[in-house]
Amino acid sequence: xxxxxxxxxxxxxxxxxxxxxxxxxxxxxxxxxxxxxxxxxxxxxxxxxxxxxxxxxxxxxxxxxxxxxxxxxxxxxxxxxxxxxxxxxxxxxxxxxxxxxxxxxxxxxxxxxxxxxxxxxxxxxxxxxxxxxxxxxxxxxxxxxxxxxxxxxxxxxxxxxxxxxxxxxxxxxxxxxxxxxxxxxxxxxxxxxxxxxxxxxxxxxxxxxxxxxxxxxxxxxxxxxxxxxxxxxxxxxxxxxxxxxxxxxxxxxxxxxxxxxxxxxxxxxxxxxxx
Numbered sequence: 637x638x639x640x641x642x643x644x645x646x647x648x649x650x651x652x653x654x655x656x657x658x659x660x661x662x663x664x665x666x667x668x669x670x671x672x673x674x675x676x677x678x679x680x681x682x683x684x685x686x687x688x689x690x691x692x693x694x695x696x697x698x699x700x701x702x703x704x705x706x707x708x709x710x711x712x713x714x715x716x717x718x719x720x721x722x723x724x725x726x727x728x729x730x731x732x733x734x735x736x737x738x739x740x741x742x743x744x745x746x747x748x749x750x751x752x753x754x755x756x757x758x759x760x761x762x763x764x765x766x767x768x769x770x771x772x773x774x775x776x777x778x779x780x781x782x783x784x785x786x787x788x789x790x791x792x793x794x795x796x797x798x799x800x801x802x803x804x805x806x807x808x809x810x811x812x813x814x815x816x817x818x819x820x821x822x823x824x825x826x827x828x829x830x831x832x833x834x835x836x837x838x839x840x841x842x843x844x845x846x847x848x849x850x851x852x853x854x855x856x857x858x859x860x861x862x863x864x865x866x867x868x869x870x871x872x873x874x875x876x877x878x879x880x881x882x883x884x885x886x887x888x889x890x891x892x893x894x895x896x897x898x899x900x901x902x903x904x905x906x907x908x909x910x911x
Contacts, residue, residue: 659685713885
C-alpha cells in the first residue's frame with residue numbers, strides 16, 4: 637500500500653546512505669525537488685544509475701558530495717554544455733565511473749523486470765566498452781545466429797527509483813503516459829518514491845483514457861505532492877524547462893565557490909529561491 641507523505645523532506649527520509657538509486661532521463665519526469673531534499677538530508681555514498689542518461693539531477697548530487705559511484709551511458713546538461721561537477725569528479729577520481737550504454741542499462745533493468753539473471757545483447761560486440769566491463773560476459777550464441785557471439789548483461793535491481801509525475805490518485809496509481817522506461821525502472825526497483833503535481837480522488841485506472849498510461853499503486857512505495865516539482869526541468873504539457881536557470885546552474889557549477897553559493901541559495905535557501 638502506498639504511503640502518502642506530507643512533504644518531499646519526509647519522502648527523502650526513505651533514501652539511506654549507500655543506496656543504489658535510479659534516475660530517469662532529463663526528458664522523463666525527473667523529481668528535482670526530491671533531489672534537492674535528498675541533498676538537504678545529507679545522504680552519502682549513493683550509487684547512481686542513470687536510465688540511461690541524466691544531467692542536472694546527477695550533476696547536482698555529485699557536486700553536493702552525495703555520490704560514490706555512477707553507472708551511466710552519459711551525464712550531460714545538453715544544450716547548456718557538459719555537466720561540470722560530474723566532469724570534475726571524473727577528472728579528480730573522487731567518484732567511481734562505470735561506463736555503460738543505453739541498450740545495456742535498459743536490458744539490465746528488463747532482466748530484473750522479467751525475473752531472469754541476465755539479458756542477452758548483441759549490439760555492443762566489437763566495442764571498446766567490453767574491455768572495461770568484467771561483469772558483462774561474451775559467450776557463444778546458443779542459437780548460432782549473427783556473428784556467433786552474444787553479450788550477457790547482468791540484471792540490475794535498484795534499491796530506490798525516484799520519479800516526478802503530473803498526477804496520481806488516492807490509490808497510489810501514478811500517471812506516466814508513454815514514458816514506459818519509468819514503468820521498467822519501477823518494476824525493477826525495490827522502492828519507488830514519487831512526487832506529483834496533484835493527487836486526485838478519481839481512480840486513474842477506472843478511466844479508459846488514462847488507464848493505459850498508469851503505473852499501478854502497488855509499485856509505488858510512497859508519494860507526496862510537490863507542485864512545480866520538476867523545475868527547472870520541464871514537465872510535458874504542464875510547464876517548459878527553465879533554460880535560463882539551467883544555464884545559470886551550468887555557469888555556477890564550473891567554479892567551486894560559485895557552485896557552493898548556488899546550492900546555498902537554491903537547495904538550502906527559501907522555497908521561493910528554489911523555484
